[in-house]
Amino acid sequence: xxxxxxxxxxxxxxxxxxxxxxxxxxxxxxxxxxxxxxxxxxxxxxxxxxxxxxxxxxxxxxxxxxxxxxxxxxxxxxxxxxxxxxxxxxxxxxxxxxxxxxxxxxxxxxxxxxxxxxxxxxxxxxxxxxxxxxxxxxxxxxxxxxxxxxxxxxxxxxxxxxxxxxxxxxxxxxxxxxxxxxxxxxxxxxxxxxxxxxxxxxxxxxxxxxxxxxxxxxxxxxxxxxxxxxxxxxxxxxxxxxxxxxxxxxxxxxxxxxxxxxxxxxxxxxxxxxxxxxxxxxxxxxxxxxxxxxxxxxxxxxxxxxxxxxxxxxxxxxxxxxxxxxxxxxxxxxxxxxxxxxxxxxxxxxxxxxxxxxxxxxxxxxxxxxxxxxxxxxxxxxxxxxxxxxxxxxxxxxxxxxxxxxxxxxxxxxxxxxxxxxxxxxxxxxxxxxxxxxxxxxxxxxxx
Amino acid sequence: xxxxxxxxxxxxxxxxxxxxxxxxxxxxxxxxxxxxxxxxxxxxxxxxxxxxxxxxxxxxxxxxxxxxxxxxxxxxxxxxxxxxxxxxxxxxxxxxxxxxxxxxxxxxxxxxxxxxxxxxxxxxxxxxxxxxxxxxxxxxxxxxxxxxxxxxxxxxxxxxxxxxxxxxxxxxxxxxxxxxxxxxxxxxxxxxxxxxxxxxxxxxxxxxxxxxxxxxxxxxxxxxxxxxxxxxxxxxxxxxxxxxxxxxxxxxxxxxxxxxxxxxxxxxxxxxxxxxxxxxxxxxxxxxxxxxxxxxxxxxxxxxxxxxxxxxxxxxxxxxxxxxxxxxxxxxxxxxxxxxxxxxxxxxxxxxxxxxxxxxxxxxxxxxxxxxxxxxxxxxxxxxxxxxxxxxxxxxxxxxxxxxxxxxxxxxxxxxxxxxxxxxxxxxxxxxxxxxxxxxxxxxxxxx
Numbered sequence: 001x002x003x004x005x006x007x008x009x010x011x012x013x014x015x016x017x018x019x020x021x022x023x024x025x026x027x028x029x030x031x032x033x034x035x036x037x038x039x040x041x042x043x044x045x046x047x048x049x050x051x052x053x054x055x056x057x058x059x060x061x062x063x064x065x066x067x068x069x070x071x072x073x074x075x076x077x078x079x080x081x082x083x084x085x086x087x088x089x090x091x092x093x094x095x096x097x098x099x100x101x102x103x104x105x106x107x108x109x110x111x112x113x114x115x116x117x118x119x120x121x122x123x124x125x126x127x128x129x130x131x132x133x134x135x136x137x138x139x140x141x142x143x144x145x146x147x148x149x150x151x152x153x154x155x156x157x158x159x160x161x162x163x164x165x166x167x168x169x170x171x172x173x174x175x176x177x178x179x180x181x182x183x184x185x186x187x188x189x190x191x192x193x194x195x196x197x198x199x200x201x202x203x204x205x206x207x208x209x210x211x212x213x214x215x216x217x218x219x220x221x222x223x224x225x226x227x228x229x230x231x232x233x234x235x236x237x238x239x240x241x242x243x244x245x246x247x248x249x250x251x252x253x254x255x256x257x258x259x260x261x262x263x264x265x266x267x268x269x270x271x272x273x274x275x276x277x278x279x280x281x282x283x284x285x286x287x288x289x290x291x292x293x294x295x296x297x298x299x300x301x302x303x304x305x306x307x308x309x310x311x312x313x314x315x316x317x318x319x320x321x322x323x324x325x326x327x328x329x330x331x332x333x334x335x336x337x338x339x340x341x342x343x344x345x346x347x348x349x350x351x352x353x354x355x356x357x358x359x360x361x362x363x364x365x366x367x368x369x370x371x372x373x374x375x376x377x378x379x380x381x382x383x384x385x386x387x388x389x390x391x392x393x394x395x396x397x398x399x400x401x402x403x404x405x406x407x408x409x410x411x412x413x414x415x416x417x418x419x420x421x422x423x424x425x426x427x428x429x430x431x432x433x434x435x436x437x438x439x440x441x442x443x444x445x446x447x448x
Numbered sequence: 449x450x451x452x453x454x455x456x457x458x459x460x461x462x463x464x465x466x467x468x469x470x471x472x473x474x475x476x477x478x479x480x481x482x483x484x485x486x487x488x489x490x491x492x493x494x495x496x497x498x499x500x501x502x503x504x505x506x507x508x509x510x511x512x513x514x515x516x517x518x519x520x521x522x523x524x525x526x527x528x529x530x531x532x533x534x535x536x537x538x539x540x541x542x543x544x545x546x547x548x549x550x551x552x553x554x555x556x557x558x559x560x561x562x563x564x565x566x567x568x569x570x571x572x573x574x575x576x577x578x579x580x581x582x583x584x585x586x587x588x589x590x591x592x593x594x595x596x597x598x599x600x601x602x603x604x605x606x607x608x609x610x611x612x613x614x615x616x617x618x619x620x621x622x623x624x625x626x627x628x629x630x631x632x633x634x635x636x637x638x639x640x641x642x643x644x645x646x647x648x649x650x651x652x653x654x655x656x657x658x659x660x661x662x663x664x665x666x667x668x669x670x671x672x673x674x675x676x677x678x679x680x681x682x683x684x685x686x687x688x689x690x691x692x693x694x695x696x697x698x699x700x701x702x703x704x705x706x707x708x709x710x711x712x713x714x715x716x717x718x719x720x721x722x723x724x725x726x727x728x729x730x731x732x733x734x735x736x737x738x739x740x741x742x743x744x745x746x747x748x749x750x751x752x753x754x755x756x757x758x759x760x761x762x763x764x765x766x767x768x769x770x771x772x773x774x775x776x777x778x779x780x781x782x783x784x785x786x787x788x789x790x791x792x793x794x795x796x797x798x799x800x801x802x803x804x805x806x807x808x809x810x811x812x813x814x815x816x817x818x819x820x821x822x823x824x825x826x827x828x829x830x831x832x833x834x835x836x837x838x839x840x841x842x843x844x845x846x847x848x849x850x851x852x853x854x855x856x857x858x859x860x861x862x863x864x865x866x867x868x869x870x871x872x873x874x875x876x877x878x879x880x881x882x883x884x885x886x887x888x889x890x891x892x893x894x895x896x
Contacts, residue, residue: 011796042796043798044805159640166674167676191612223698250698254705258787261708264783273788273793285812285817288776288777291776292769294772295768298768298769306762313754316767319750320746320747320750320880324880325736325743331713332732335715336719340490343490344457345490346721348459350490369737372740432768436768
């Protein structure tokens with residue numbers, strides 16, 4: 001059985017702490033690039049550099065690719081051009097495209113020049129597409145066959161050709177102009193009679209993905225059709241230009257899932273837990289600054305009711321309860337909505353239904369907790385009208401939280417703004433401002 | 449090109465709204481089970497039932513499997529036993545195991561009885577393992593070969609055998625007692641000379657996964673070794689018992705990524721956006737109730753300073769700013785920590801480094817925003833000592849937020865509590881209570 005990530009990490013750290021570098025080198029040599037990348041990502045950046053220098057240069061490229069973007073950028077900045085060119089030499093075209101995109105312009109050009117002409121053309125064809133599209137995800141290492149040959153001929157061709165590219169579960173059938181016709185799975189190739197023609201056996205129903213397809217839609221297609229690899233074609237003339245494999249799609253799924261989550265806390269999915277202090281502080285300062293504006297907006301509302309608070313301090317005491325319960329309820333709705341968008345579940349006219357549902361949920365819970373809060377307030381301050389005011393403010397703010405929780409992501413989406421990023425700021429502004437306003441406003445009306 | 453999920457949804461809804469069921473049926477027939485599942489998940493539950501009844505019964509099983517758990521439970525509750533048995537009949541053993549686990553006990557038994565003896569034994573062997581383990585993820589449809597035969601013989605065997613199970617990228621090599629020896633990839637089978645023996649060509653370095661391995665570790669292994677399928681063995685004697693394929697691993701990755709995110713908002717990853725109102729309200733009530741307790745804790749702290757607030761209302765006005773900025777900073781740290789745990793990056797002694805780093809980040813930002821807040825407070829209330837108090841409270845609370853943001857998940861993890869679930873409640877309790885206490889306490893000391 002393999003050792004767990006944590007125990008490997010602990011062993012490596014012990015070796016580092018003791019200053020003995022030989023054991024570090026030895027334990028690194030036993031790991032594959034993805035495992036080394038995981039280890040590097042879990043080291044504070046000073047030690048990370050130290051360990052990185054000990055990685056076998058032949059693995060540099062693969063390791064860099066498996067690193068989260070934030071960490072990779074960090075390491076690339078400290079490598080010289082020769083090292084980068086060498087690292088790039090070890091990579092597949094699709095991985096190389098990923099890699100080159102993260103290099104400084106001048107270094108990228110030197111890497112390109114170091115390639116042979118064929119590879120350079122292939123690389124340029126992949127780089128021409130957005131990294132978030134099928135074209136950016138694809139590799140050009142397709143193995144193609146013609147429809148009019150027999151399976152026996154295909155097998156002899158493969159034996160002469162040698163190893164297949166990784167994740168090859170199917171060959172692609174093309175016409176003489178490179179037009180995609182269908183897919184010949186290795187399964188069929190191995191289980192159908194040798195004398196059958198490719199045309200008889202191939203699967204024509206497997207649709208190719210256009211190079212322009214969005215990465216998210218590619219992931220969706222892999223999921224819904226349970227694919228291991230898929231052909232990529234030009235949308236104009238259906239010419240086969242490449243192949244997307246499940247390993248790259250899994251990376252898309254991972255990044256996508258983390259993107260929304262991190263965004264809601266004002267972080268990017270590339271944020272490196274072990275980054276140096278100063279850049280980390282700088283990146284987070286922006287988010288805090290934005291939130292400061294919204295906090296002062298709430299504070300301003302409270303400021304309008306200074307006279308009320310002086311007379312009834314209990315209102316100031318209960319302020320946090322009303323506001324925070326609104327924030328909690330709203331963020332539940334918001335989180336569900338953002339996931340709904342991620343899963344393509346929102347749209348096509350179900351928004352109104354959702355609004356009604358979330359509002360009803362909020363009213364049921366609002367009623368329940370308004371009564372509880374009112375009772376506690378009554379027991380605490382012994383004043384029935386105050387209890388009434390708090391209860392009413394609670395109920396209203398819960399309803400507002402639901403409305404805002406649905407409307408904010410829908411509106412942001414329409415404006416082309418990422419609801420995961422901006423949603424939570426806008427939401428808490430509303431629930432804080434409205435919560436304070438309801439409580440202090442009702443208090444002024446009823447209690448003074 | 450395939451139509452997008454959203455346009456399919458809109459078309460279906462139009463048909464539903466107009467009450468014409470024939471177009472609905474027709475558009476359903478054009479979709480595969482995963483696509484139907486996505487559609488169902490995006491429909492309000494009343495319409496969902498309507499559409500579900502129109503799904504071809506032969507697809508029922510597959511569609512149910514592709515549905516999120518929350519939605520699936522909902523539909524299963526309304527099916528009768530005959531329908532469930534029929535739906536189960538269409539599934540692979542690993543999928544069937546998933547499915548049976550979600551059935552009421554009596555129905556599960558009837559489904560088991562409806563299977564033939566072989567399948568029942570296989571199903572029972574899978575059901576014996578936790579669904580979160582390799583055993584629970586595996587299928588029993590392995591294709592095995594012996595090491596002492598030639599590739600030509602293997603090929604003739606496959607031609608006689610017929611179609612391979614889906615996602616077969618390799619055959620497993622076993623000894624006469626079923627002990628796992630290595631892997632024969634289809635790639636090698638197709639590209640090496642026919643007269644070579646399996647033993648010469650097979651990959652002995654591909655380690656099998658023990659049935660007891662955690663699902664999360666399985667996903668990690670697939671990721672780090674870029675696998676499409678992997679053999680599963682008994683840990684005692686290394687006997688091959690099954691095979692895990694990438695499609696099931698992708699489901700684990702998806703569920704895992706959503707789990708932490710949803711948990712932080714007090715939701716489960718199964719929460720159905722389109723669930724009926726009453727159960728949704730009930731599930732969320734718990735979370736609101738827990739948060740109410742923490743809100744009252746903060747409120748109680750404020751209550752201790754009633755006398756101070758009566759004299760300096762400005763403190764009540766500035767309360768939300770100090771508390772919310774602490775909450776924001778703390779939740780950034782918490783989110784990074786929880787993701788760090790998900791990626792296996794925390795442990796092995798890097799916690800102290802993290803604490804130092806997060807504290808430094810907090811102090812840098814705390815200083816910056818404390819000055820900004822102090823200046824605004826001075827301009828607003830024209831009182832230098834008040835500005836000083838607010839600034840100090842801000843700085844202190846930012847530092848506390850960082851400490852809590854690191855310590856809370858570490859402690860919860862040690863106690864065996866999911867930090868994603870409990871972390872945010874504990875964190876905001878600290879940042880609210882400490883924020884109010886610092887501001888009002890310092891105010892009482894310095895300003896009165």
